[in-house]
Amino acid sequence: MEYLEFKISCKEEFIEILIAELAEVGFDSFLEKEDGLEAYIQEDQFDRVAFQEVLDKYISMANISVEEGRMEKVNWNTEWEKNYDPIAVGEEVYVRASFHAPKEGVKHEIVINPKMSFGTGHHATTYLMLTHLLNLPHHGKRVIDIGAGTGILAILSHKLGAATVEAFDIDDWCVDNGNENFELNGMSHVKMGLGTVREVNPQGQFDIVIANINKNVLLDEMEVYETLVKPGGYLLLSGFYDHDVIDIEASTASFGLSKIDQMVKDKWCAVVFKKK
Template sequence: MKYIQVTFSFKTIEEYQQDLLIAELGDIGFNTFEEAEGGFLAFIDVNTYSEDQLKNVLKQFEGEFECSYVISEIEGKNWNEEWEKNFEPLIINDQCYVRATFHEAQPAYRYEIVIDPKMAFGTGHHQTTTMMMQYILETDVKDKEILDMGCGTAILAILAAKKGASKLIAIDYDEVCYQSSVENAALNGVENLEAICGGKEVIPSVEFDIILANINRNILLDQIPTYAKVLKDGGSIFFSGFYESPDLEMIKAACVPFGIEYINHKKNGEWVAAYFKKN
């Protein structure tokens, strides 16, 4: 398979700005990113790439940083080999140990998750995923039915399963994420997780006790009405993938018409995760 490689270079850019740019690129189909001197590399299937979409993304950041980019076509890489070079085990709240298949097991931790991310987002290393995992560790999920939207590797759903959730639906529009979710559920012996490829249109018409949505502000704002329909009264929803200002206030405002009340939020760097409850 052939890929488009886009090499981004910046005179100056803040880390949170680069993270936000990567998140927006992910929304238009870029699925692998590598650090490079002065910037980063982004990769996308040649059949998915649209220069108009790329220009529209960059237009959102006009005036925030100076950016140049070079486009080239390449043959597919051994993506697993690439991430294995830098993937290190992760410990969350001294309770959860996240590792790859080539790391040694650590049975001393209460929860151990084995993740083979391939090109899918969600090894737990990004601040948004870490905060969402912290919320899950702090929440009683036993016997709860849970929806994990924008699931990536399904790491959040898998952690909830290990904590006793009764049923889990993990949804992502990316085929690689879907396949990764299926494989990671099997790696962790999770049999009550159903992975679905798609967006809000494939959310089953059932009610959930908890919704996990680690995506980005714009998609969350679009999907909140759908979440409200499938969240049980008294149910909890955890959002991440956005910033404290102005994003959090926008999320709060979008939830008000549906009786979904803000409870609290976490912040890690510029990123935020927030807890809401449906009255």
């Protein structure tokens, strides 16, 4: 599967805004640069009209210039190794790549070798979701990660004692990468699925449902998420800005889900809901 690559130069204060806007029109991977960002999208998912509408909103204010290209699959482990540093989430979680040395005394160490997949803990949404998961009961629970990317959130749920973990993504690169990361973290028995939540059609209900995607997809799939959450279970959502919470809450409330926790980092938001 080929990706389109867009090297976007802009003012620094508009980088996060453009990432959020482009994520909502289908872009699934980003690299932040000092002078802008690189944005990637599967060729068959690209909507040029929607892309141009995003640029037009900010082009004069942000001094935007764009260089477009096409790319074949590359070794993203090598690319990430150039800039990928380990991160700590509180005092309990340490996320590193296999080429980093282990850290002594860490309760939960997660090894992630990212390819094109989104989710290394560096982005605010992933960091926030990891933090939320630490605060939820996992022992003996059933967990599902929708749009799992690298599989990092599913991996933490497993390490926190979940009895079963399911995960899937729409990107075949993510599926391959997620399965590799599962093996690195002692989860070879878990296989990541391919497709949307409607295509995968998970069976039964779950104690914890995770979806770190983007606002438009979350709103579209909310009715499905509600059916997957057990009564008394939790729904964790991220991939949107803090000013979008009002729309997310309006949707979850209509399905009997109540907000119990919310965190914001770099204007990105992650929210925990509980089913009545």
